[in-house]
Amino acid sequence: MSLDLINKNKIKADDYISVTIVIIFVLFAVFFHLEVLVSIIVYPFVSLAVYGVLKIIEFFNKRNARERNPIKFLFGIVSLIVSILFLWFILIQPNVTPHVLIGLISLPMIIVGFAGIIKGSIIDIYSKKHRLMTIIVGIITILITLLVFANLMNNLVFNIVALSLTFLFNILSRAALYLSEFGLSIVHIRNFKIFLYIISDYLIYIDRNGNLVLSKL
Numbered sequence: 001m002s003l004d005l006i007n008k009n010k011i012k013a014d015d016y017i018s019v020t021i022v023i024i025f026v027l028f029a030v031f032f033h034l035e036v037l038v039s040i041i042v043y044p045f046v047s048l049a050v051y052g053v054l055k056i057i058e059f060f061n062k063r064n065a066r067e068r069n070p071i072k073f074l075f076g077i078v079s080l081i082v083s084i085l086f087l088w089f090i091l092i093q094p095n096v097t098p099h100v101l102i103g104l105i106s107l108p109m110i111i112v113g114f115a116g117i118i119k120g121s122i123i124d125i126y127s128k129k130h131r132l133m134t135i136i137v138g139i140i141t142i143l144i145t146l147l148v149f150a151n152l153m154n155n156l157v158f159n160i161v162a163l164s165l166t167f168l169f170n171i172l173s174r175a176a177l178y179l180s181e182f183g184l185s186i187v188h189i190r191n192f193k194i195f196l197y198i199i200s201d202y203l204i205y206i207d208r209n210g211n212l213v214l215s216k217l
Helices: 008-031 033-060 062-067 070-091 098-122 128-150 156-180 191-198
Strands: 202-206 212-216
Touching (some): 033 098
């Protein structure tokens, strides 16, 4: 369990991803002025909405039945409502066109692509097959996102479909990668729930008896 907590390659990958995020955002700010101004407002409220959803899900999670906190649940609902209303107000402004929204979606996607390449290249506790798959998906994600940026003012439907499919494939490839650490396959749909625990605040490890243990951090 201690090895999972202090895995140096995971920490190194996170450091590289953090640097990549800063570099990409700076480049984004240079070439897309309006989008970056809107993103400074939009991204934090999107994060707040996600936080609200997670708090609501956490409240209804059977594993947390003994630790359910109604105040956190209400805070999750308030966070979700406030963020949705504020985002709606921002996104209906005349200057915020569909092309601006595509640009806002594309920035996180290109970061996701680089993150996949970094994780697949550095973290060696995952299976080689899934590491290679994650790298390939990451490269394809970057290429598709750059194509969307190049045609930001045209082909709106194509851009939406391309980004949606790319996002889906990234979720599947990342789920397969994370599950491979425990010898699990995404082919079994029930394992996807474990993937959701992995990306939330749960420590997952294999005990001495070979059982998969979930422990809330």
